[in-house]
Amino acid sequence: MNKVSPDQIHQIRSWLKEGGICYKDQIEELTDHMVLKIEATMEEAQLDFARAFKLVSAQTPLFQLKIARGTALSNQNIRGFAVQAGQSLLDWRFYLALLLWLGLGRVCLDGLTENNQWTVDAGILAVLPALTIILVVAFSIRVRRSWYFPYMNALSLMYLSLLFLAMGIKGFNLSIGVTETGLLFQFALYGYVLWAWLQVARIRRKEAAEFYHQVKGLYA
Amino acid sequence: MSSNPLLKGSLSTLILQLLQDGGRMYGYEISQKLKALSKGAIEVKEGSLYPALHKLEAEGLLETSTEVVDNRLRKYYKLSEKGLGVRKERVSELEEMIRVFQQVLKLQGI
Numbered sequence: 170m171n172k173v174s175p176d177q178i179h180q181i182r183s184w185l186k187e188g189g190i191c192y193k194d195q196i197e198e199l200t201d202h203m204v205l206k207i208e209a210t211m212e213e214a215q216l217d218f219a220r221a222f223k224l225v226s227a228q229t230p231l232f233q234l235k236i237a238r239g240t241a242l243s244n245q246n247i248r249g250f251a252v253q254a255g256q257s258l259l260d261w262r263f264y265l266a267l268l269l270w271l272g273l274g275r276v277c278l279d280g281l282t283e284n285n286q287w288t289v290d291a292g293i294l295a296v297l298p299a300l301t302i303i304l305v306v307a308f309s310i311r312v313r314r315s316w317y318f319p320y321m322n323a324l325s326l327m328y329l330s331l332l333f334l335a336m337g338i339k340g341f342n343l344s345i346g347v348t349e350t351g352l353l354f355q356f357a358l359y360g361y362v363l364w365a366w367l368q369v370a371r372i373r374r375k376e377a378a379e380f381y382h383q384v385k386g387l388y389a
Numbered sequence: 390m391s392s393n394p395l396l397k398g399s400l401s402t403l404i405l406q407l408l409q410d411g412g413r414m415y416g417y418e419i420s421q422k423l424k425a426l427s428k429g430a431i432e433v434k435e436g437s438l439y440p441a442l443h444k445l446e447a448e449g450l451l452e453t454s455t456e457v458v459d460n461r462l463r464k465y466y467k468l469s470e471k472g473l474g475v476r477k478e479r480v481s482e483l484e485e486m487i488r489v490f491q492q493v494l495k496l497q498g499i
Contacts, residue, residue, distance in 0.1 A: 175460045195439075197455075197462035198416060202435060204461060205417040 171211040173204045177218055181207075396431060400441050402483050403431075405450065405468065405476035413454070413467035416442060442466060450475050 173181075182200050203225060210221040407422055408414060414422070420438055423431045445451045450472035455462050468476060 172459070178459075178461055194455075194462075194464065198439070198464045199435070201415065201458070201461050201463045202417045202439075204459075 171208060171218070173207055173218060177222075178204060181222075396433075397437065399483055400433065400437060401445055402476075402479040404441060404445065405472060406480055408451070408466060408468045409473070409476055413465040415463050415465050419466075445472070 178200060181203050182196055185196050185199050185203070207218065207221045207225050210216060210224055211218065214221070214224075216224070403423060404419060407419055411418075411422065416435075416438055419442075420433045420435070423433055442451065446453060446466070450469055451466045452469045452472075454465050454467075456465065457463075
């Protein structure tokens with residue numbers, strides 16, 4: 170019987186990880202499952218690893234999505250949220266986004282502390298990002314699919330911390346003016362969020378096209 | 390068959406029953422066993438199987454253990470003490486439901 174080699178097993182593991190499966194034990198369990206499935210496909214259809222892997226992985230967009238949803242339904246949302254936030258600390262893109270987010274935090278801080286009172290601007294600055302975050306987090310828990318969402322999760326935590334910090338400083342009667350730089354940061358952040366959502370839509374379309382192409386190619 | 394709502398509602402009961410008969414099993418083995426026993430009529434997709442297994446584990450009905458097999462970890466599931474009792478209840482409920490369905494279908498002359 171054809172066996173999947175250790176290197177190929179490692180490849181499957183990495184691919185599951187990149188695909189959004191975030192728990193170590195779940196990655197191991199699914200790796201074992203995929204290896205068995207690939208070996209069975211190699212045996213039954215007399216395919217080499219590459220073609221069997223393609224065939225099995227062609228089913229994965231839905232597979233991963235369903236696993237993620239199932240996991241979310243198993244009351245592990247908070248753990249998944251924390252794990253993803255932690256994983257994102259290892260990537261430079263997180264720090265780029267953090268820079269933007271700190272800019273927004275500065276704007277919120279300024280808005281909240283200006284004249285030691287809540288203003289319409291301060292309210293907008295604080296509420297709009299909060300609403301964005303709630304939507305993004307809710308969506309990411311539901312889909313938990315792309316690398317954009319873990320970053321947004323981590324940033325959401327940062328934002329909330331900054332908001333509380335701003336409220337704390339307000340209590341000490343500090344007064345800082347709203348800066349143009351801060352506003353630019355905020356525009357950049359909204360640009361980032363919009364870009365992330367567009368990327369997700371693009372990935373979905375690409376996956377659907379690849380799935381069709383692989384299946385069509387194998388059975389032609 | 391995996392998208393059949395009847396199967397979705399009964400999957401956890403079928404898993405509990407399989408584990409009662411087969412002792413400890415891993416995910417792929419469970420899906421293959423279900424397929425073989427039903428002569429291909431029940432083909433459970435991974436997206437349904439693993440969430441169901443994890444849910445049963447979270448409810449304390451299953452116990453797990455891992456073993457290294459060919460350079461990878463394999464997770465085995467088996468019934469817990471609590472699972473043994475719950476399996477009996479759920480299988481009885483399912484049998485009763487099937488009996489009621491048959492009765493209704495017979496009355497309707499279907």
